[in-house]
Amino acid sequence: xxxxxxxxxxxxxxxxxxxxxxxxxxxxxxxxxxxxxxxxxxxxxxxxxxxxxxxxxxxxxxxxxxxxxxxxxxxxxxxxxxxxxxxxxxxxxxxxxxxxxxxxxxxxxxxxxxxxxxxxxxxxxxxxxxxxxxxxxxxxxxxxxxxxxxxxxxxxxxxx
Amino acid sequence: xxxxxxxxxxxxxxxxxxxxxxxxxxxxxxxxxxxxxxxxxxxxxxxxxxxxxxxxxxxxxxxxxxxxxxxxxxxxxxxxxxxxxxxxxxxxxxxxxxxxxx
Numbered sequence: 001x002x003x004x005x006x007x008x009x010x011x012x013x014x015x016x017x018x019x020x021x022x023x024x025x026x027x028x029x030x031x032x033x034x035x036x037x038x039x040x041x042x043x044x045x046x047x048x049x050x051x052x053x054x055x056x057x058x059x060x061x062x063x064x065x066x067x068x069x070x071x072x073x074x075x076x077x078x079x080x081x082x083x084x085x086x087x088x089x090x091x092x093x094x095x096x097x098x099x100x101x102x103x104x105x106x107x108x109x110x111x112x113x114x115x116x117x118x119x120x121x122x123x124x125x126x127x128x129x130x131x132x133x134x135x136x137x138x139x140x141x142x143x144x145x146x147x148x149x150x151x152x153x154x155x156x157x158x159x160x
Numbered sequence: 161x162x163x164x165x166x167x168x169x170x171x172x173x174x175x176x177x178x179x180x181x182x183x184x185x186x187x188x189x190x191x192x193x194x195x196x197x198x199x200x201x202x203x204x205x206x207x208x209x210x211x212x213x214x215x216x217x218x219x220x221x222x223x224x225x226x227x228x229x230x231x232x233x234x235x236x237x238x239x240x241x242x243x244x245x246x247x248x249x250x251x252x253x254x255x256x257x258x259x260x261x262x
Binding site for chain 1: 164165166167168169170171173174175177178179181182184185186187188190191193194195197198201204205208209211212215216217218219220221222223224225226228229230231232233234235236237239240241242243244246251252253
């Protein structure tokens with residue numbers, strides 16, 4: 001459990017780093033490392049399929065997409081971030097962490113969640129029998145994403 | 161079990177809040193998308209930890225896998241939009257989009 005807590009702390013640190021770093025390439029790499037740590041956490045929680053998806057798709061494919069976009073938009077002028085936000089961000093975040101540590105334990109009993117009760121079978125059975133509609137939705141979402149990207153990168157017609 | 165669930169909830173809330181702060185504070189479009197990704201990471205950690213605590217890990221896993229697939233589609237579309245915005249306005253600043261208002 002100590003190792004798991006350390007991994008989660010590293011995950012939060014890397015995520016904050018991904019937001020706070022000025023260089024876009026470095027923050028994309030910090031995001032990839034955060035996904036890798038989250039995938040390891042998923043494995044240790046006993047969810048290997050979610051871990052595999054997190055590491056291969058989020059840490060791999062999304063990082064490639066981010067780095068590609070950063071390379072394509074590199075020569076643009078620098079965006080000037082507000083200086084006030086750079087000071088306020090860490091202060092508010094630390095204050096939130098303190099409130100989180102104080103309140104969350106008491107809040108937990110009041111939040112409704114899934115009823116306790118065992119489930120049987122393997123991951124494949126649950127996914128294909130219990131959540132078939134989700135799979136159909138996933139196929140539709142992937143198709144919609146492909147069409148959206150195609151529409152966005154479409155070349156202009158000559159007579160326009 | 162409830163003790164470990166508390167830890168996961170604590171870290172998931174920290175991730176979501178870090179992402180929200182990034183969304184409020186940053187002006188670079190790519191940074192904003194990275195902040196959205198971090199909110200998503202917090203939500204998927206929350207889903208799986210709740211599944212673990214309530215012995216529904218397989219359902220939670222199915223939901224997280226669905227979310228990851230949707231996330232990829234979202235990121236591809238948003239990055240294509242960002243590239244087009246960069247072509248139109250010549251920069252990545254979110255404030256340059258205020259010119260769109262009628």
